[in-house]
Amino acid sequence: xxxxxxxxxxxxxxxxxxxxxxxxxxxxxxxxxxxxxxxxxxxxxxxxxxxxxxxxxxxxxxxxxxxxxxxxxxxxxxxxxxxxxxxxxxxxxxxxxxxxxxxxxxxxxxxxxxxxxxxxxxxxxxxxxxxxxxxxxxxxxxxxxxxxxxxxxxxxxxxxxxxxxxxxxxxxxxxxxxxxxxxxxxxxxxxxxxxxxxxxxxxxxx
Numbered sequence: 001x002x003x004x005x006x007x008x009x010x011x012x013x014x015x016x017x018x019x020x021x022x023x024x025x026x027x028x029x030x031x032x033x034x035x036x037x038x039x040x041x042x043x044x045x046x047x048x049x050x051x052x053x054x055x056x057x058x059x060x061x062x063x064x065x066x067x068x069x070x071x072x073x074x075x076x077x078x079x080x081x082x083x084x085x086x087x088x089x090x091x092x093x094x095x096x097x098x099x100x101x102x103x104x105x106x107x108x109x110x111x112x113x114x115x116x117x118x119x120x121x122x123x124x125x126x127x128x129x130x131x132x133x134x135x136x137x138x139x140x141x142x143x144x145x146x147x148x149x150x151x152x153x154x155x156x157x158x159x160x161x162x163x164x165x166x167x168x169x170x171x172x173x174x175x176x177x178x179x180x181x182x183x184x185x186x187x188x189x190x191x192x193x194x195x196x197x198x199x200x201x202x203x204x205x206x
Contacts, residue, residue, distance in 0.1 A: 003071055005078060010085035017067045017089065017144050068147035072155075081155055085194050087145045092188040095181035097139040101166050101188055104132035112186045115167040123167035123191070133164045136190065145192045160197040166190050 002015040075082045092098060105111060108124060115121050126133040136142050142164070149159045168186040175184050 003074060005074070005082075007075075007079060007082050007084075010083040012071065012084060012087045014067075014087060014089045014144075015091050017094075017141050066147055067144045068151060071144075071148060072152050076155070084148070084156055084159075086191060087148075087194075088189065088191040089141050090187065090189050092141055092190060093177070093179040093182045094140045095179060095183065097136075097141040097190070098183050098188050100135055100139050101190065102183075104136055104166060107132050112168045112188075116169060116186070117167050118169045121167075123165040123189075125163050125165045127163050128161040133161065136164045136166070137161060137192070141190060142192065145194065149194065158197040159194040162193040162195040164190060164192050 004013040005011075006013070075084070092101070102112065104126060105115065105124060110124060113119075113121070115124055117123065126136065128134075128137075137146065145161075149156055153159075167189050169189070171184060171187045173184075177184050
C-alpha cells in the first residue's frame with residue numbers, strides 16, 4: 001500500500017488499499033513467492049529472508065486496523081484540517097473491485113479497452129446516485145473513502161460522494177497476479193470525487 005498526498009489539489013493517490021489487519025497474510029504470500037524464486041524456503045532462509053507469521057493472530061494489531069485510520073494519521077501530520085476531495089486508486093488488484101468495475105462499464109456498453117487512457121480513450125464517470133457508483137463505493141477499494149469521511153467529519157468536513165470515474169492503462173502480459181483471482185489483462189483505476197454535504201438546518205426550538 002502506498003499513499004501519495006497532493007493537498008493543494010485535495011487529492012490522495014493510492015496504490016490499491018490494504019488494511020493493517022490484512023497485511024500479515026499478504027506479506028506471507030509474498031515471502032513464499034520470493035522463496036520459490038530463490039529455490040525454496042531453506043535457500044531463502046540461508047540468504048537471510050526471515051519467515052513472517054502466516055496470519056494476523058501472530059501480530060499485535062492495534063485499534064488502527066483500517067486503511068482510513070492510517071491515512072487520517074498521515075493527513076494530520078501534513079495539515080490540521082486537510083482538504084480532501086478526491087481519492088484515486090491505481091493498480092487495483094482486488095478481484096471483487098475489478099469485477100465490479102467491469103460490471104459498471106458493461107452498463108454503458110463499454111469494456112476495459114474503451115477506457116484505456118494511454119491509447120487515447122477517456123474515463124467513464126458514474127454519478128453518485130447511479131447504481132454503478134453505489135456498487136463501486138461498496139467494494140473493498142471504494143469503502144475506504146466512506147470510512148475516512150464518516151469517522152473524521154470534524155477535521156475533514158461533512159462530505160458526500162459526487163461521482164466515481166473508472167479507467168485503465170495497459171499491463172504487460174508477463175505480469176504475475178499478486179492476488180488470487182486477479183485479472184492481469186489491464187491496470188484498473190478508480191477515482192472517487194467528494195463534495196460538501198448539504199446538512200439540514202435545525203428546526204426552531206431545537
